[in-house]
Amino acid sequence: MDSHSNSKTPVTLLGLGDMGTALARTWLAAGHPLTVWNRTPRRAEPLVREGARPAATPAEAVASATGPVVLCLLDDASVGETLSGTELNGKDVVNLTTNTPAQAQQRARWAEDRGARFLDGGIMAVPPMIGRPETGGYVFYSGDQQLFERHREVLEVPAGVKFVGEDPGHAALHDVALLSAMTGMFAGITHAFALVDTEKDVDRARFATLLAQWLGAMAGAAQGMAAQLDSGDFTEGVASNLAMMAAANDTLLATAQGQSVDPRLLTPYMRLMSDRVAEGHGDEGLAGTVGLLASA
Template sequence: MTNAHKNTRIALLGLGAMGTALARAWLAAGRPLTVWNRTPAKAEALAAEGAGTAASPAEAVAAADLVVLCLLDGATVDAVLDGVDLTGKDVIDLTTGTPAAARERAAWAGARGARFLDGGIMAVPPMIGAAGSGAYVLYSGSRELYDAHRATLEVPAGARFVGTDAGYAALHDVALLCGMYGLFAGMMQATALVEGEGIDRAAFTPLLTEWLGAMTAAHAAGASAGADSNLAMQVAGTATLLRTAQDQGVSAELVLPYFRLMERRLAQGTGDGLDDTAGMLALLRR
Protein backbone atom coordinates (compact mmCIF):
# COMPACT_ATOMS: atom_id res chain seq x y z
CA MET A 1 0.00 0.00 0.00
CA THR A 2 1.35 3.41 -0.90
CA ASN A 3 1.63 6.33 1.49
CA ALA A 4 -0.71 8.21 -0.84
CA HIS A 5 -3.48 5.76 0.04
CA LYS A 6 -2.66 5.92 3.73
CA ASN A 7 -2.79 9.71 3.65
CA THR A 8 -6.11 10.02 1.84
CA ARG A 9 -8.16 12.47 3.87
CA ILE A 10 -11.64 11.08 4.47
CA ALA A 11 -14.74 13.02 5.48
CA LEU A 12 -17.58 10.88 6.81
CA LEU A 13 -20.99 12.51 7.06
CA GLY A 14 -23.50 10.56 9.10
CA LEU A 15 -22.75 8.68 12.32
CA GLY A 16 -25.58 6.25 12.81
CA ALA A 17 -24.70 2.67 13.72
CA MET A 18 -23.23 1.97 10.27
CA GLY A 19 -21.44 5.30 9.93
CA THR A 20 -19.88 4.87 13.37
CA ALA A 21 -18.70 1.37 12.48
CA LEU A 22 -17.10 2.67 9.28
CA ALA A 23 -15.43 5.50 11.18
CA ARG A 24 -13.93 3.15 13.77
CA ALA A 25 -12.57 0.84 11.08
CA TRP A 26 -10.77 3.71 9.32
CA LEU A 27 -9.49 5.11 12.60
CA ALA A 28 -8.18 1.70 13.67
CA ALA A 29 -6.26 1.57 10.39
CA GLY A 30 -4.74 4.98 11.07
CA ARG A 31 -6.55 6.81 8.26
CA PRO A 32 -7.01 10.60 8.49
CA LEU A 33 -10.72 11.04 9.20
CA THR A 34 -12.97 14.02 9.78
CA VAL A 35 -16.53 13.30 10.91
CA TRP A 36 -19.72 15.29 11.01
CA ASN A 37 -23.12 14.42 12.40
CA ARG A 38 -26.27 16.42 12.96
CA THR A 39 -26.07 15.35 16.61
CA PRO A 40 -22.59 16.58 17.68
CA ALA A 41 -22.28 14.15 20.60
CA LYS A 42 -21.74 11.24 18.22
CA ALA A 43 -18.86 13.04 16.55
CA GLU A 44 -17.35 13.96 19.90
CA ALA A 45 -17.30 10.32 20.94
CA LEU A 46 -15.16 9.49 17.89
CA ALA A 47 -12.86 12.46 18.52
CA ALA A 48 -11.58 10.59 21.58
CA GLU A 49 -10.51 7.82 19.20
CA GLY A 50 -8.58 10.13 16.91
CA ALA A 51 -11.16 11.57 14.50
CA GLY A 52 -11.25 15.20 13.58
CA THR A 53 -14.63 16.83 13.98
CA ALA A 54 -16.29 19.42 11.78
CA ALA A 55 -18.85 22.00 12.82
CA SER A 56 -20.63 21.78 9.46
CA PRO A 57 -20.82 19.55 6.37
CA ALA A 58 -19.00 22.23 4.36
CA GLU A 59 -16.12 22.22 6.85
CA ALA A 60 -15.87 18.42 6.71
CA VAL A 61 -15.92 18.36 2.90
CA ALA A 62 -13.29 21.10 2.65
CA ALA A 63 -10.92 19.06 4.83
CA ALA A 64 -11.18 15.91 2.69
CA ASP A 65 -10.14 14.30 -0.56
CA LEU A 66 -12.77 11.56 -0.25
CA VAL A 67 -16.29 12.38 0.98
CA VAL A 68 -18.36 9.45 2.25
CA LEU A 69 -22.08 9.86 2.91
CA CYS A 70 -23.90 7.46 5.21
CA LEU A 71 -27.17 9.25 5.88
CA LEU A 72 -30.83 8.43 6.36
CA ASP A 73 -32.11 8.96 2.82
CA GLY A 74 -31.76 11.00 -0.34
CA ALA A 75 -33.65 13.96 1.06
CA THR A 76 -31.20 14.09 3.96
CA VAL A 77 -28.26 14.04 1.52
CA ASP A 78 -29.81 16.98 -0.34
CA ALA A 79 -30.26 18.93 2.88
CA VAL A 80 -26.80 18.16 4.27
CA LEU A 81 -24.93 19.06 1.08
CA ASP A 82 -27.07 22.04 0.12
CA GLY A 83 -24.68 24.80 -0.91
CA VAL A 84 -21.54 22.75 -0.17
CA ASP A 85 -18.74 23.12 -2.74
CA LEU A 86 -17.91 19.67 -4.16
CA THR A 87 -15.56 20.83 -6.91
CA GLY A 88 -12.71 18.38 -7.34
CA LYS A 89 -14.00 16.05 -4.62
CA ASP A 90 -14.55 12.30 -4.79
CA VAL A 91 -17.99 11.49 -3.38
CA ILE A 92 -19.23 8.07 -2.30
CA ASP A 93 -22.86 7.74 -1.27
CA LEU A 94 -23.55 4.74 0.98
CA THR A 95 -27.07 5.96 1.74
CA THR A 96 -29.65 3.31 0.89
CA GLY A 97 -31.66 4.23 -2.20
CA THR A 98 -33.05 3.07 -5.51
CA PRO A 99 -31.11 2.62 -8.76
CA ALA A 100 -32.91 5.62 -10.25
CA ALA A 101 -31.96 7.76 -7.26
CA ALA A 102 -28.31 6.71 -7.59
CA ARG A 103 -28.25 7.72 -11.26
CA GLU A 104 -29.78 11.08 -10.39
CA ARG A 105 -27.21 11.56 -7.62
CA ALA A 106 -24.37 10.75 -10.03
CA ALA A 107 -25.60 13.43 -12.44
CA TRP A 108 -26.05 15.83 -9.52
CA ALA A 109 -22.48 15.25 -8.34
CA GLY A 110 -21.06 15.55 -11.85
CA ALA A 111 -22.77 18.91 -12.33
CA ARG A 112 -20.97 20.09 -9.19
CA GLY A 113 -17.55 19.02 -10.42
CA ALA A 114 -17.26 15.83 -8.37
CA ARG A 115 -16.58 12.21 -9.24
CA PHE A 116 -19.19 9.83 -7.83
CA LEU A 117 -19.68 6.28 -6.65
CA ASP A 118 -22.84 4.80 -5.23
CA GLY A 119 -22.47 2.01 -2.70
CA GLY A 120 -24.58 -0.79 -1.28
CA ILE A 121 -23.38 -2.18 2.06
CA MET A 122 -23.89 -5.93 2.30
CA ALA A 123 -23.36 -6.19 6.04
CA VAL A 124 -24.70 -5.16 9.43
CA PRO A 125 -22.61 -2.80 11.60
CA PRO A 126 -20.91 -5.47 13.78
CA MET A 127 -19.47 -7.04 10.60
CA ILE A 128 -17.69 -3.82 9.56
CA GLY A 129 -13.97 -3.95 10.26
CA ALA A 130 -14.22 -7.52 11.55
CA ALA A 131 -11.75 -9.85 9.85
CA GLY A 132 -13.40 -12.82 8.19
CA SER A 133 -16.94 -11.49 8.65
CA GLY A 134 -17.74 -11.70 4.93
CA ALA A 135 -18.83 -8.06 4.82
CA TYR A 136 -18.49 -6.25 1.52
CA VAL A 137 -19.73 -3.13 -0.22
CA LEU A 138 -20.96 -3.00 -3.81
CA TYR A 139 -19.82 0.06 -5.77
CA SER A 140 -20.91 1.49 -9.12
CA GLY A 141 -20.21 4.70 -11.00
CA SER A 142 -16.79 6.19 -11.65
CA ARG A 143 -14.27 3.43 -12.23
CA GLU A 144 -11.46 5.96 -11.90
CA LEU A 145 -12.67 6.96 -8.43
CA TYR A 146 -12.97 3.31 -7.38
CA ASP A 147 -9.48 2.44 -8.59
CA ALA A 148 -7.97 5.51 -6.93
CA HIS A 149 -9.47 4.75 -3.51
CA ARG A 150 -9.85 0.99 -3.54
CA ALA A 151 -7.27 0.47 -0.78
CA THR A 152 -9.17 2.88 1.44
CA LEU A 153 -12.52 1.32 0.63
CA GLU A 154 -11.27 -2.15 1.51
CA VAL A 155 -10.36 -1.17 5.07
CA PRO A 156 -13.85 -1.49 6.63
CA ALA A 157 -15.15 -4.24 4.30
CA GLY A 158 -14.48 -5.96 1.02
CA ALA A 159 -15.07 -3.86 -2.10
CA ARG A 160 -16.74 -5.09 -5.29
CA PHE A 161 -17.15 -2.91 -8.36
CA VAL A 162 -20.27 -3.89 -10.31
CA GLY A 163 -20.36 -1.39 -13.17
CA THR A 164 -20.02 2.15 -14.44
CA ASP A 165 -23.80 2.62 -14.36
CA ALA A 166 -24.24 4.36 -11.01
CA GLY A 167 -27.52 2.52 -10.41
CA TYR A 168 -26.03 -0.96 -10.48
CA ALA A 169 -24.85 -1.08 -6.85
CA ALA A 170 -28.32 -0.22 -5.57
CA LEU A 171 -29.90 -2.71 -7.97
CA HIS A 172 -27.58 -5.50 -6.84
CA ASP A 173 -28.20 -4.51 -3.21
CA VAL A 174 -31.99 -4.68 -3.52
CA ALA A 175 -31.91 -7.90 -5.55
CA LEU A 176 -29.67 -9.62 -3.00
CA LEU A 177 -31.84 -8.41 -0.11
CA CYS A 178 -34.97 -9.71 -1.84
CA GLY A 179 -33.28 -13.09 -2.13
CA MET A 180 -32.38 -12.93 1.55
CA TYR A 181 -35.90 -12.11 2.66
CA GLY A 182 -37.33 -14.85 0.47
CA LEU A 183 -34.95 -17.29 2.15
CA PHE A 184 -35.88 -15.98 5.59
CA ALA A 185 -39.56 -16.40 4.75
CA GLY A 186 -39.04 -20.04 3.83
CA MET A 187 -37.01 -20.68 6.97
CA MET A 188 -39.67 -19.06 9.12
CA GLN A 189 -42.41 -21.14 7.47
CA ALA A 190 -40.42 -24.33 8.00
CA THR A 191 -39.71 -23.53 11.65
CA ALA A 192 -43.35 -22.66 12.33
CA LEU A 193 -44.45 -26.04 10.95
CA VAL A 194 -42.32 -28.06 13.38
CA GLU A 195 -42.77 -25.73 16.35
CA GLY A 196 -44.71 -27.30 19.21
CA GLU A 197 -44.30 -30.86 17.94
CA GLY A 198 -41.57 -31.91 20.32
CA ILE A 199 -38.94 -31.51 17.57
CA ASP A 200 -35.68 -30.05 18.82
CA ARG A 201 -35.11 -26.80 16.93
CA ALA A 202 -31.36 -27.06 17.53
CA ALA A 203 -31.39 -30.40 15.71
CA PHE A 204 -33.81 -29.28 12.99
CA THR A 205 -32.03 -26.05 12.00
CA PRO A 206 -28.88 -27.75 10.62
CA LEU A 207 -31.10 -30.01 8.50
CA LEU A 208 -32.89 -26.96 7.16
CA THR A 209 -29.77 -24.96 6.33
CA GLU A 210 -28.07 -27.98 4.73
CA TRP A 211 -31.14 -28.62 2.57
CA LEU A 212 -31.44 -24.99 1.52
CA GLY A 213 -27.76 -24.86 0.61
CA ALA A 214 -28.08 -27.96 -1.55
CA MET A 215 -31.26 -26.73 -3.25
CA THR A 216 -29.83 -23.27 -3.88
CA ALA A 217 -26.84 -24.81 -5.65
CA ALA A 218 -29.06 -27.19 -7.62
CA HIS A 219 -31.43 -24.40 -8.65
CA ALA A 220 -28.55 -22.20 -9.82
CA ALA A 221 -27.06 -25.06 -11.84
CA GLY A 222 -30.44 -25.90 -13.36
CA ALA A 223 -31.19 -22.29 -14.25
CA SER A 224 -27.79 -21.94 -15.92
CA ALA A 225 -28.32 -25.10 -17.94
CA GLY A 226 -31.93 -24.29 -18.80
CA ALA A 227 -33.03 -27.57 -17.22
CA ASP A 228 -36.69 -28.45 -16.93
CA SER A 229 -37.73 -28.44 -13.27
CA ASN A 230 -40.85 -30.61 -13.75
CA LEU A 231 -43.20 -27.86 -12.72
CA ALA A 232 -46.32 -30.02 -12.93
CA MET A 233 -44.96 -32.33 -10.24
CA GLN A 234 -44.06 -29.39 -8.02
CA VAL A 235 -47.48 -27.79 -8.37
CA ALA A 236 -49.18 -31.08 -7.49
CA GLY A 237 -47.01 -31.31 -4.39
CA THR A 238 -47.99 -27.87 -3.10
CA ALA A 239 -51.40 -29.22 -2.10
CA THR A 240 -49.72 -31.42 0.50
CA LEU A 241 -47.67 -28.50 1.78
CA LEU A 242 -50.74 -26.31 2.15
CA ARG A 243 -52.78 -29.07 3.79
CA THR A 244 -49.98 -29.72 6.29
CA ALA A 245 -49.77 -26.03 7.14
CA GLN A 246 -53.52 -25.99 7.77
CA ASP A 247 -53.30 -29.10 9.97
CA GLN A 248 -50.44 -27.54 11.95
CA GLY A 249 -52.33 -24.30 12.42
CA VAL A 250 -49.73 -22.34 10.43
CA SER A 251 -50.55 -19.60 7.93
CA ALA A 252 -49.33 -20.21 4.37
CA GLU A 253 -49.08 -16.49 3.57
CA LEU A 254 -45.29 -16.58 3.32
CA VAL A 255 -45.20 -19.24 0.60
CA LEU A 256 -48.59 -18.94 -1.09
CA PRO A 257 -47.58 -16.16 -3.56
CA TYR A 258 -44.81 -18.34 -4.97
CA PHE A 259 -47.13 -21.33 -5.24
CA ARG A 260 -49.66 -19.20 -7.12
CA LEU A 261 -46.96 -18.07 -9.54
CA MET A 262 -46.05 -21.69 -10.19
CA GLU A 263 -49.71 -22.45 -10.92
CA ARG A 264 -49.94 -19.52 -13.36
CA ARG A 265 -46.87 -20.73 -15.20
CA LEU A 266 -48.23 -24.27 -15.44
CA ALA A 267 -51.58 -23.01 -16.72
CA GLN A 268 -49.77 -20.93 -19.32
CA GLY A 269 -48.11 -24.01 -20.75
CA THR A 270 -44.59 -24.35 -22.10
CA GLY A 271 -45.23 -23.72 -25.77
CA ASP A 272 -43.33 -20.44 -25.57
CA GLY A 273 -40.04 -22.30 -25.50
CA LEU A 274 -39.08 -21.04 -22.04
CA ASP A 275 -38.03 -23.53 -19.39
CA ASP A 276 -39.90 -23.35 -16.11
CA THR A 277 -37.44 -21.02 -14.37
CA ALA A 278 -37.29 -18.56 -17.26
CA GLY A 279 -41.05 -18.78 -17.70
CA MET A 280 -41.71 -17.86 -14.07
CA LEU A 281 -39.27 -14.98 -14.32
CA ALA A 282 -41.16 -13.74 -17.38
CA LEU A 283 -44.37 -13.66 -15.35
CA LEU A 284 -42.72 -11.30 -12.84
CA ARG A 285 -41.58 -8.85 -15.49
CA ARG A 286 -44.27 -6.23 -16.03
Protein backbone atom coordinates in the same frame (compact mmCIF):
# COMPACT_ATOMS: atom_id res chain seq x y z
CA MET B 1 0.89 11.41 17.68
CA ASP B 2 -1.11 13.54 15.27
CA SER B 3 -3.16 11.05 13.24
CA HIS B 4 -3.37 13.62 10.42
CA SER B 5 0.37 13.69 9.85
CA ASN B 6 0.79 10.46 7.90
CA SER B 7 0.84 9.48 4.26
CA LYS B 8 -2.43 7.54 4.23
CA THR B 9 -5.38 8.88 2.28
CA PRO B 10 -7.61 11.14 4.39
CA VAL B 11 -11.30 10.27 4.61
CA THR B 12 -14.23 12.58 5.31
CA LEU B 13 -17.29 10.81 6.71
CA LEU B 14 -20.74 12.36 7.01
CA GLY B 15 -23.12 10.33 9.15
CA LEU B 16 -22.33 8.49 12.38
CA GLY B 17 -25.15 6.08 12.95
CA ASP B 18 -24.25 2.51 13.85
CA MET B 19 -22.88 1.76 10.38
CA GLY B 20 -21.10 5.10 10.01
CA THR B 21 -19.45 4.68 13.39
CA ALA B 22 -18.29 1.17 12.49
CA LEU B 23 -16.82 2.48 9.23
CA ALA B 24 -15.11 5.33 11.05
CA ARG B 25 -13.42 3.05 13.55
CA THR B 26 -11.94 0.85 10.84
CA TRP B 27 -10.41 3.83 9.04
CA LEU B 28 -9.03 5.21 12.29
CA ALA B 29 -7.59 1.82 13.24
CA ALA B 30 -5.92 1.60 9.83
CA GLY B 31 -4.30 5.00 10.33
CA HIS B 32 -6.33 7.06 7.87
CA PRO B 33 -6.81 10.69 8.88
CA LEU B 34 -10.53 11.01 9.46
CA THR B 35 -12.82 14.03 9.53
CA VAL B 36 -16.33 13.36 10.80
CA TRP B 37 -19.63 15.17 10.94
CA ASN B 38 -22.97 14.11 12.37
CA ARG B 39 -26.24 15.95 12.80
CA THR B 40 -26.08 15.15 16.51
CA PRO B 41 -22.53 16.27 17.46
CA ARG B 42 -22.28 14.11 20.59
CA ARG B 43 -22.13 10.99 18.44
CA ALA B 44 -18.78 12.20 17.16
CA GLU B 45 -17.25 12.62 20.62
CA PRO B 46 -16.00 9.00 21.11
CA LEU B 47 -14.42 9.08 17.64
CA VAL B 48 -12.76 12.41 18.36
CA ARG B 49 -11.20 10.87 21.47
CA GLU B 50 -9.91 8.10 19.19
CA GLY B 51 -8.27 10.59 16.82
CA ALA B 52 -10.95 11.83 14.42
CA ARG B 53 -11.25 15.52 13.61
CA PRO B 54 -14.76 16.92 14.08
CA ALA B 55 -16.36 19.31 11.61
CA ALA B 56 -19.05 21.71 12.78
CA THR B 57 -20.98 21.58 9.49
CA PRO B 58 -21.12 19.46 6.34
CA ALA B 59 -19.81 22.44 4.38
CA GLU B 60 -16.76 22.64 6.63
CA ALA B 61 -16.17 18.89 6.35
CA VAL B 62 -16.43 18.86 2.56
CA ALA B 63 -14.33 22.00 2.12
CA SER B 64 -11.43 20.43 4.01
CA ALA B 65 -11.63 17.08 2.18
CA THR B 66 -8.60 16.01 0.15
CA GLY B 67 -9.73 12.38 -0.12
CA PRO B 68 -13.11 10.72 -0.57
CA VAL B 69 -16.19 12.28 0.99
CA VAL B 70 -18.20 9.31 2.25
CA LEU B 71 -21.87 9.60 3.10
CA CYS B 72 -23.62 7.07 5.33
CA LEU B 73 -26.97 8.66 6.11
CA LEU B 74 -30.60 7.68 6.63
CA ASP B 75 -31.88 8.00 3.07
CA ASP B 76 -31.44 9.83 -0.23
CA ALA B 77 -33.35 12.88 1.03
CA SER B 78 -30.83 13.13 3.90
CA VAL B 79 -28.00 13.13 1.36
CA GLY B 80 -29.50 16.05 -0.54
CA GLU B 81 -30.20 17.98 2.65
CA THR B 82 -26.73 17.34 4.07
CA LEU B 83 -24.88 18.36 0.91
CA SER B 84 -27.07 21.37 0.23
CA GLY B 85 -24.90 24.47 0.39
CA THR B 86 -21.62 22.56 0.20
CA GLU B 87 -19.04 23.20 -2.53
CA LEU B 88 -18.63 19.89 -4.33
CA ASN B 89 -16.57 21.02 -7.32
CA GLY B 90 -13.53 18.74 -7.62
CA LYS B 91 -14.60 16.46 -4.76
CA ASP B 92 -14.85 12.66 -4.78
CA VAL B 93 -18.23 11.66 -3.39
CA VAL B 94 -18.86 8.07 -2.24
CA ASN B 95 -22.48 7.49 -1.24
CA LEU B 96 -23.03 4.50 1.05
CA THR B 97 -26.58 5.51 1.92
CA THR B 98 -29.20 2.87 1.13
CA ASN B 99 -31.23 3.96 -1.89
CA THR B 100 -32.95 2.73 -5.04
CA PRO B 101 -31.25 2.38 -8.44
CA ALA B 102 -33.20 5.38 -9.75
CA GLN B 103 -32.19 7.50 -6.75
CA ALA B 104 -28.54 6.55 -7.23
CA GLN B 105 -28.65 7.50 -10.91
CA GLN B 106 -30.32 10.81 -10.12
CA ARG B 107 -27.87 11.54 -7.30
CA ALA B 108 -24.93 10.81 -9.61
CA ARG B 109 -26.23 13.35 -12.12
CA TRP B 110 -26.83 15.80 -9.28
CA ALA B 111 -23.25 15.43 -8.03
CA GLU B 112 -21.72 15.60 -11.51
CA ASP B 113 -23.68 18.78 -12.28
CA ARG B 114 -21.87 20.28 -9.30
CA GLY B 115 -18.45 19.23 -10.53
CA ALA B 116 -18.04 16.18 -8.29
CA ARG B 117 -16.99 12.64 -9.16
CA PHE B 118 -19.45 10.05 -7.85
CA LEU B 119 -19.58 6.45 -6.66
CA ASP B 120 -22.61 4.73 -5.20
CA GLY B 121 -22.31 1.84 -2.79
CA GLY B 122 -24.51 -0.87 -1.34
CA ILE B 123 -23.29 -2.35 1.95
CA MET B 124 -23.85 -6.10 2.22
CA ALA B 125 -23.05 -6.27 5.91
CA VAL B 126 -24.33 -5.24 9.32
CA PRO B 127 -22.20 -3.04 11.60
CA PRO B 128 -20.60 -5.90 13.60
CA MET B 129 -19.22 -7.32 10.31
CA ILE B 130 -17.36 -4.12 9.41
CA GLY B 131 -13.61 -4.43 9.86
CA ARG B 132 -13.89 -8.21 10.20
CA PRO B 133 -13.06 -9.79 6.81
CA GLU B 134 -13.67 -13.29 8.14
CA THR B 135 -17.41 -12.52 8.31
CA GLY B 136 -17.63 -12.17 4.52
CA GLY B 137 -19.16 -8.69 4.43
CA TYR B 138 -18.57 -6.52 1.37
CA VAL B 139 -19.76 -3.41 -0.42
CA PHE B 140 -21.06 -3.15 -3.98
CA TYR B 141 -19.80 -0.10 -5.89
CA SER B 142 -20.93 1.38 -9.18
CA GLY B 143 -20.37 4.59 -11.11
CA ASP B 144 -17.03 6.16 -11.98
CA GLN B 145 -14.66 3.19 -12.29
CA GLN B 146 -11.54 5.35 -12.34
CA LEU B 147 -12.67 6.90 -9.08
CA PHE B 148 -13.25 3.43 -7.65
CA GLU B 149 -9.74 2.30 -8.59
CA ARG B 150 -8.25 5.53 -7.23
CA HIS B 151 -9.76 4.92 -3.81
CA ARG B 152 -9.91 1.11 -3.80
CA GLU B 153 -7.29 0.80 -1.05
CA VAL B 154 -9.29 3.09 1.24
CA LEU B 155 -12.62 1.48 0.40
CA GLU B 156 -11.29 -2.02 1.11
CA VAL B 157 -10.42 -1.12 4.71
CA PRO B 158 -13.92 -1.60 6.22
CA ALA B 159 -15.04 -4.53 4.03
CA GLY B 160 -14.44 -6.30 0.75
CA VAL B 161 -15.39 -4.47 -2.44
CA LYS B 162 -17.17 -5.56 -5.62
CA PHE B 163 -17.40 -3.13 -8.56
CA VAL B 164 -20.56 -3.98 -10.52
CA GLY B 165 -20.68 -1.44 -13.35
CA GLU B 166 -20.45 2.14 -14.50
CA ASP B 167 -24.20 2.65 -14.27
CA PRO B 168 -24.47 4.39 -10.87
CA GLY B 169 -27.66 2.48 -10.11
CA HIS B 170 -26.12 -0.98 -10.31
CA ALA B 171 -24.77 -1.10 -6.75
CA ALA B 172 -28.22 -0.33 -5.38
CA LEU B 173 -29.76 -2.82 -7.81
CA HIS B 174 -27.45 -5.62 -6.68
CA ASP B 175 -27.95 -4.63 -3.04
CA VAL B 176 -31.74 -4.69 -3.24
CA ALA B 177 -31.80 -7.86 -5.36
CA LEU B 178 -29.78 -9.76 -2.76
CA LEU B 179 -31.81 -8.32 0.10
CA SER B 180 -35.00 -9.33 -1.71
CA ALA B 181 -33.72 -12.89 -1.99
CA MET B 182 -32.86 -12.79 1.72
CA THR B 183 -36.39 -11.63 2.51
CA GLY B 184 -37.83 -14.56 0.59
CA MET B 185 -35.49 -16.92 2.43
CA PHE B 186 -36.55 -15.49 5.79
CA ALA B 187 -40.17 -16.00 4.76
CA GLY B 188 -39.45 -19.67 4.09
CA ILE B 189 -37.58 -20.04 7.38
CA THR B 190 -40.46 -18.43 9.25
CA HIS B 191 -42.99 -20.77 7.65
CA ALA B 192 -40.81 -23.80 8.37
CA PHE B 193 -40.51 -22.92 12.06
CA ALA B 194 -44.25 -22.24 12.24
CA LEU B 195 -44.88 -25.79 10.99
CA VAL B 196 -42.63 -27.53 13.48
CA ASP B 197 -43.50 -25.17 16.33
CA THR B 198 -46.94 -26.74 16.48
CA GLU B 199 -45.21 -29.89 17.74
CA LYS B 200 -43.67 -29.14 21.10
CA ASP B 201 -41.36 -32.16 21.10
CA VAL B 202 -39.37 -30.95 18.05
CA ASP B 203 -35.84 -29.87 18.98
CA ARG B 204 -35.62 -26.37 17.49
CA ALA B 205 -31.83 -26.20 17.54
CA ARG B 206 -31.50 -29.52 15.73
CA PHE B 207 -34.16 -28.47 13.24
CA ALA B 208 -32.34 -25.17 12.64
CA THR B 209 -29.19 -27.08 11.73
CA LEU B 210 -31.10 -29.26 9.26
CA LEU B 211 -32.81 -26.20 7.80
CA ALA B 212 -29.57 -24.28 7.29
CA GLN B 213 -27.94 -27.29 5.64
CA TRP B 214 -30.89 -27.78 3.30
CA LEU B 215 -31.01 -24.12 2.27
CA GLY B 216 -27.28 -24.19 1.62
CA ALA B 217 -27.66 -27.24 -0.60
CA MET B 218 -30.51 -25.61 -2.54
CA ALA B 219 -28.69 -22.28 -3.03
CA GLY B 220 -26.88 -23.75 -6.05
CA ALA B 221 -30.17 -23.48 -7.95
CA ALA B 222 -29.28 -19.84 -8.56
CA GLN B 223 -26.53 -20.87 -10.98
CA GLY B 224 -28.87 -23.16 -12.88
CA MET B 225 -31.46 -20.41 -13.21
CA ALA B 226 -28.82 -17.99 -14.49
CA ALA B 227 -27.72 -20.52 -17.11
CA GLN B 228 -31.31 -21.04 -18.27
CA LEU B 229 -31.98 -17.30 -18.46
CA ASP B 230 -28.78 -16.81 -20.47
CA SER B 231 -29.59 -19.61 -22.92
CA GLY B 232 -33.32 -19.00 -23.14
CA ASP B 233 -33.90 -22.74 -22.73
CA PHE B 234 -35.83 -23.10 -19.48
CA THR B 235 -35.84 -26.90 -19.73
CA GLU B 236 -32.03 -27.13 -19.64
CA GLY B 237 -30.79 -29.36 -16.82
CA VAL B 238 -34.20 -29.58 -15.14
CA ALA B 239 -34.41 -32.23 -12.43
CA SER B 240 -37.81 -31.28 -10.96
CA ASN B 241 -40.05 -29.53 -13.45
CA LEU B 242 -42.72 -26.94 -12.75
CA ALA B 243 -45.60 -29.35 -13.20
CA MET B 244 -44.12 -31.65 -10.55
CA MET B 245 -43.41 -28.79 -8.14
CA ALA B 246 -46.83 -27.24 -8.62
CA ALA B 247 -48.46 -30.59 -7.85
CA ALA B 248 -46.28 -30.96 -4.75
CA ASN B 249 -47.48 -27.58 -3.56
CA ASP B 250 -50.81 -29.21 -2.71
CA THR B 251 -48.99 -31.29 -0.10
CA LEU B 252 -47.30 -28.22 1.33
CA LEU B 253 -50.64 -26.44 1.64
CA ALA B 254 -52.40 -29.48 3.11
CA THR B 255 -49.64 -29.84 5.71
CA ALA B 256 -49.93 -26.16 6.64
CA GLN B 257 -53.68 -26.59 7.06
CA GLY B 258 -53.16 -29.73 9.14
CA GLN B 259 -50.71 -27.91 11.41
CA SER B 260 -53.00 -24.84 11.62
CA VAL B 261 -50.37 -22.65 9.94
CA ASP B 262 -51.31 -19.75 7.68
CA PRO B 263 -49.68 -20.34 4.25
CA ARG B 264 -49.64 -16.66 3.24
CA LEU B 265 -45.83 -16.61 2.99
CA LEU B 266 -45.89 -19.36 0.34
CA THR B 267 -49.02 -18.86 -1.73
CA PRO B 268 -47.90 -15.90 -3.89
CA TYR B 269 -45.02 -17.89 -5.34
CA MET B 270 -47.16 -21.00 -5.66
CA ARG B 271 -49.67 -19.01 -7.74
CA LEU B 272 -46.84 -17.83 -9.98
CA MET B 273 -45.75 -21.43 -10.58
CA SER B 274 -49.32 -22.52 -11.33
CA ASP B 275 -49.76 -19.65 -13.78
CA ARG B 276 -46.67 -20.74 -15.71
CA VAL B 277 -47.86 -24.35 -15.81
CA ALA B 278 -51.29 -23.18 -17.03
CA GLU B 279 -49.53 -21.44 -19.91
CA GLY B 280 -48.21 -24.82 -21.06
CA HIS B 281 -44.70 -24.70 -19.56
CA GLY B 282 -44.89 -27.53 -17.06
CA ASP B 283 -41.69 -29.11 -18.43
CA GLU B 284 -39.60 -26.08 -17.47
CA GLY B 285 -37.67 -25.22 -14.35
CA LEU B 286 -38.29 -22.10 -12.32
CA ALA B 287 -36.56 -19.66 -14.69
CA GLY B 288 -39.74 -19.12 -16.68
CA THR B 289 -41.43 -17.53 -13.67
CA VAL B 290 -38.95 -14.65 -13.86
CA GLY B 291 -40.65 -13.34 -16.96
CA LEU B 292 -44.03 -13.35 -15.21
CA LEU B 293 -42.61 -10.94 -12.64
CA ALA B 294 -40.63 -8.85 -15.11
CA SER B 295 -43.72 -8.18 -17.19
CA ALA B 296 -45.75 -7.03 -14.20
